[in-house]
Amino acid sequence: MDIIRNNKALMNEIERIAEVAGYLWTKGWAERNGGNISVNVTTLMSDEAKMLPALAPARELVEKVPCLGGNFFYVTGTGKRMRYVAKAPFENGSIIRIAPDGASFEIIAEQPVSPTMEIHSHLMMHNYLRSIGRNTTVVLHTHPTDLIGFSHCKPFLESSKLLTRTLWSMIPEARIVVPKGIGVVPYAIPGTLELARLTIEQLRTHDMLLWEKHGVLAVGDDIIDCFDAIDTMSKSAQIYFNARWAGFEPVGMTDEQLDALVPAFNLPDCY
Numbered sequence: 001m002d003i004i005r006n007n008k009a010l011m012n013e014i015e016r017i018a019e020v021a022g023y024l025w026t027k028g029w030a031e032r033n034g035g036n037i038s039v040n041v042t043t044l045m046s047d048e049a050k051m052l053p054a055l056a057p058a059r060e061l062v063e064k065v066p067c068l069g070g071n072f073f074y075v076t077g078t079g080k081r082m083r084y085v086a087k088a089p090f091e092n093g094s095i096i097r098i099a100p101d102g103a104s105f106e107i108i109a110e111q112p113v114s115p116t117m118e119i120h121s122h123l124m125m126h127n128y129l130r131s132i133g134r135n136t137t138v139v140l141h142t143h144p145t146d147l148i149g150f151s152h153c154k155p156f157l158e159s160s161k162l163l164t165r166t167l168w169s170m171i172p173e174a175r176i177v178v179p180k181g182i183g184v185v186p187y188a189i190p191g192t193l194e195l196a197r198l199t200i201e202q203l204r205t206h207d208m209l210l211w212e213k214h215g216v217l218a219v220g221d222d223i224i225d226c227f228d229a230i231d232t233m234s235k236s237a238q239i240y241f242n243a244r245w246a247g248f249e250p251v252g253m254t255d256e257q258l259d260a261l262v263p264a265f266n267l268p269d270c271y
């Protein structure tokens with residue numbers, strides 16, 4: 001579809017999404033069809049592309065997303081594998097147009113690939129972030145083995161402060177890259193409105209969430225930054241587990257060392 005392929009800005013963003021999809025696979029965070037991505041590409045769409053006809057009948061959203069009326073998203077496809085999104089983003093994902101009233105969406109490019117089963121919750125998250133004045137464009141969900149491991153440990157599950165400060169304390173970069181820390185979202189069935197609502201509650205204060213015994217979700221305005229944030233916390237998790245496997249409890253940076261990063265890097269003072 002030339003209208004899409006000749007749009008350099010849009011294709012550049014699609015390539016960055018494909019790049020990250022490849023990282024998720026090579027990291028071992030995307031078994032089978034694990035994970036999903038949605039990116040608001042409205043500002044990258046040409047007027048012509050915005051008018052493309054629907055490739056399939058419009059689908060109702062479970063919950064209206066009034067702040068997203070007339071917006072466009074690239075969304076990975078339901079049942080699609082990240083390793084294939086990396087190679088062929090338009091065979092394993094599609095561009096959708098949200099109706100002006102925010103009640104439904106249509107697939108407009110490039111093929112009628114049905115969006116991830118998490119589309120309703122992704123759009124609810126995008127809608128919520130817009131409603132509080134955020135310019136967030138990316139919702140990235142993936143299954144990092146090490147971080148999911150932390151969600152099997154009761155003390156971390158019960159305290160996002162303990163989880164956040166433990167991960168932060170492994171390397172200074174962790175607090176610098178993820179200054180709002182990680183919120184813990186209690187278990188709920190994947191793809192449900194319950195999981196979406198529990199997630200949204202925490203998005204007011206966090207850009208990264210750990211879904212109990214399931215995975216991680218990051219929001220932001222750049223997909224590479226979202227990946228980097230998860231990657232940095234995953235590194236901290238690996239340092240922690242490696243120390244435990246070697247038979248010692250990692251000392252971690254002291255509270256004083258951690259808190260000195262706030263003024264040094266002009267970070268928000270969270271946790």
Ligand code: 2HA
Binds near residue numbers: 033034035141190
């Ligand atoms: O798309 O990861 O949470 C597959 C999933 C559902």
Ligand code: ZN
Binds near residue numbers: 214215
């Ligand atoms: Zn998942």
